[in-house]
């Protein structure tokens with residue numbers, strides 16, 4: 411592109427190569443520059459021009475995410491995920507946290523909360539849920555966030571945009587409803603809302619870049635609990651969140667007579 415700068419225009423060449431694309435507006439401005447570049451290349455012909463035409467779209471920043479479930483993130487792929495988060499390299503990670511392995515039929519993962527019963531963990535999980543958010547925060551290199559789309563659909567895209575704007579590996583933990591949780595997933599967003607309103611899944615962000623500006627890197631995007639935590643358990647069928655069968659395995663869960671349908675949330 412530098413070799414063609416006399417014909418493309420020095421200013422456009424410099425702007426294309428040095429564009430700040432950390433915000434949506436910055437990316438849109440770069441798209442417009444690429445459109446202009448294509449116009450200026452229209453009547454030119456050389457191998458450099460051909461190459462530039464073929465690769466011009468690469469000048470616009472792409473949003474690329476690695477996506478997996480909690481089984482991947484907390485267990486079977488944890489080594490790799492942990493390495494990326496600790497490295498500080500800008501690789502975006504999204505965990506769809508259903509708190510249970512679904513694809514293989516319903517085993518507990520390290521994300522499964524204490525006392526929960528899964529199809530292949532009938533005695534109830536004895537250990538507490540692993541705190542991936544805390545692990546990520548402890549490195550001080552990653553931009554971590556916890557979201558639940560059903561609770562606040564404006565918060566989720568804001569968090570994604572923010573996470574992409576910083577030159578840090580974003581790790582987003584998204585509370586996700588799932589058929590293995592045993593309720594009608596048509597009510598999944600209500601389930602997510604219950605998880606947030608009850609304080610079970612408080613949305614939060616931790617961005618170490620803010621500390622450099624003298625700000626608190628941790629932002630809690632959640633109000634005090636407004637519904638009983640029981641609401642979350644009641645909506646899940648016995649298969650996932652039921653009274654643990656083995657004594658001493660976690661707190662007593664709600665009655666195991668879930669209907670598989672979401673129920674209205676009870677105020678605290």
Ligand SMILES: Cc1ncc(C[n+]2csc(CCOP(=O)(O)OP(=O)(O)O)c2C)c(N)n1
Nearest residue numbers: 478479480481482486508510511512513514
């Ligand atoms: C290293 C490795 N171990 C085991 C498996 C077998 N396996 C395939 S999917 C899966 C469950 C993954 O659960 P999760 O990541 O929570 O995704 P979900 O099925 O809930 O979408 C397992 C254990 C695998 N693919 N790779």
